[in-house]
Amino acid sequence: MVNKLSTKSQQYIFDRSYLGIYELTGKDSLDLLNRLSSNKVDDLNINHGDSTILTNNKGRVIDVITLFQLGSKTLMFTSKNNSQEVIDWIDTYTFIEDISLVNINSEFNLITLIGDNWTEHLIQKPTIDKFTCESLEIDGSSCLIMRTDPTGHIGYDLLVPANKKEDIINSLSKVKPNIEILNDYQYDYIRINEGIPRLDREINDDFNPWEINLNYLINMNKGCYIGQEVILRLNTYEKVQKFLKKLSIKLEDHKHNTKIKFADDDIGIITSVDNTNKIALGVINKKYCEIGKTYQLVDQNSESIGTAEILETELPNSIA
């Protein structure tokens, strides 16, 4: 079990090939995505990227996508099991734009590298700036390293040929001793402990971007995009009523959507629980977000099943 993420002394490898990987071509690609999402992405320089939120006209999140502009094409990454929804959404709003989206998951896989020293091993540089990328060769295979900091710490996504993935993971795991290859549970444990929202848990139709710590992906100065009016009004008139918080919990048997209660009031909901049942993420009414406060956890029948204490943690600007 990964107890505490130490990116100075420890390096981790995680296979994130489950993300949707798309190659976008056509002169209108970034302009269209800029019109459909909350961050400014129409002016990305070559070998630069960014994440952005696709929102509907009610300001709810379709997905958080990450883009890297490579010159003649752009790479787009979607959340796990959400590719079709994203593609259908983009297709709905494509009229005469020059854009082509091709799924390249069968040709390329994505390996996530967490830790400070990966670029020293791979491209002989201390690091690269966040949301920049560089081409490199690993064991004779052409790859692309992109810094995305997916766990809030320094981290990279490595785009590798699908048929070389296992060989490359094997090779990377031998770069130095004690490199740990994470499984799904360990990666999700890290995500929850770092306080990072994920599709289907925090990122869903129940919450707007402000409520789940995605405000760093909302550009306040760009032009119109779908949902902008609702999203900006929520902020301007201080209508955001709840916030994502990291919680220390005492919970015997976790069930999804456990309610957080104070006296007779439902004040929030648990969205993610780590597999030790000790740390959770929850979305809590802003009146009850005071650090150190402890609240009851109840099941669907309002039976008490544990407690949750709000932890003093600033959540990182990352997307897992």
Add this chain to the structure above:
Amino acid sequence: MTPLTITITENAAKHVRDFTGRESEENVSLRVGVKGGGCSGLTYDLSIDSESLETDKVIEEHGITILIDKKSYIFLAGTILDYSGGLNGKGFVFSNPNAKTTCGCGTSFSV
């Protein structure tokens, strides 16, 4: 029932012609379309375009050839394109019976 055509008023046609600087006997092609974006999801798009596509819907009225791509036509059938010169602002105005909601500034709509 929504009429399956797009209409341009005489006033709007005059302003299209003024905009292009063409004389009244010359034909002007105006592409009318919809783009994704704007707060409500869809925005109107107008441009001068002399080349029609095979799949375009083509409508001629008041000396203006209106070109509409097939997908945009679904959202625009029944629309009247007018020109407003009133105190609230000058410009082309779309009266679109398919638009259920519009954003605050009126530039985008949803169906």
